[in-house]
């Protein structure tokens with residue numbers, strides 16, 4: 001196959017996978033396979049920029065916006081994250097930061113495998129909740145988000161604030177939901193992330209209330225009133241949001257890697273799915289200095305865990321019978 005046909009085939013395949021994942025909530029391939037093909041396309045496009053197609057998934061900042069809900073225009077662009085898959089790639093990212101900043105400090109957070117949300121509060125009252133959509137236009141899912149028990153309808157302070165975070169389905173609730181679906185003869189959800197996405201798109205709010213979604217908030221999307229990401233997280237906690245307590249301050253690559261190893265070891269024990277670690281420059285004015293590419297902030301990166309080995313089910317045989 002020549003390069004042009006290869007780029008066309010990869011573009012079409014990735015668009016099909018993205019449709020299944022974001023719109024139908026039923027992926028047909030593992031995320032790692034999607035990521036592998038995506039990066040193959042990125043490489044081919046970098047080497048052959050004249051062959052980039054208008055419908056290339058590398059042009060999108062996010063997902064497809066559905067028709068079922070009212071569209072919502074975000075006042076602040078909700079960026080995705082760049083990603084790396086190895087220590088070597090992470091070292092390259094960290095060196096780039098080091099070229100720009102003298103003594104960078106980082107916050108490492110768990111990358112929650114859920115659905116990106118933004119919450120709009122006026123005078124401390126939850127007015128709107130929206131999905132990220134394509135980063136600039138999302139879907140208004142306020143009524144559904146109000147059914148998530150840990151989302152505060154009213155904050156401790158009567159302030160205007162826009163907060164970003166992740167909605168997810170705890171593993172226990174995911175198992176319960178799929179067991180119920182099996183009894184009803186309905187197809188099971190592929191993973192908690194897809195179940196969470198499907199749940200937030202329900203038109204019946206009762207269903208949302210029953211499924212037990214949860215959230216972790218991690219960013220002030222409106223102009224921040226704090227100096228560092230660490231302070232933002234503490235502030236969000238004080239306001240009444242759920243903030244993930246598993247996080248670590250780091251000053252260099254070794255400290256970042258130590259946290260990645262900790263997170264890897266912790267992964268199976270957590271009550272929710274994570275798919276990596278997000279490393280962010282801690283100082284918010286340094287974040288501003290570094291800015292954004294078209295798609296993602298330069299001041300943060302997602303380290304994605306390697307694909308999990310397919311679990312072979314071992315049958316235990318009881319030799320006593």
Ligand code: NAD
Pocket residue numbers: 017018020021022027028029030031032034035061062079080081083109110111112113114115116117132165166218278302
């Ligand atoms: P992403 O999931 O790779 O990373 C960005 C997102 O991470 C952010 O938008 C945010 O919602 C989330 N996040 C979680 N914890 C965070 C934290 N502590 N701080 C900051 N952000 C945090 O990007 P994406 O664009 O949402 O999704 C793309 C991914 O979706 C692909 O890499 C692929 O794995 C998957 N995908 C899979 C298929 C498939 O068919 N299997 C298809 C399309 C996409």
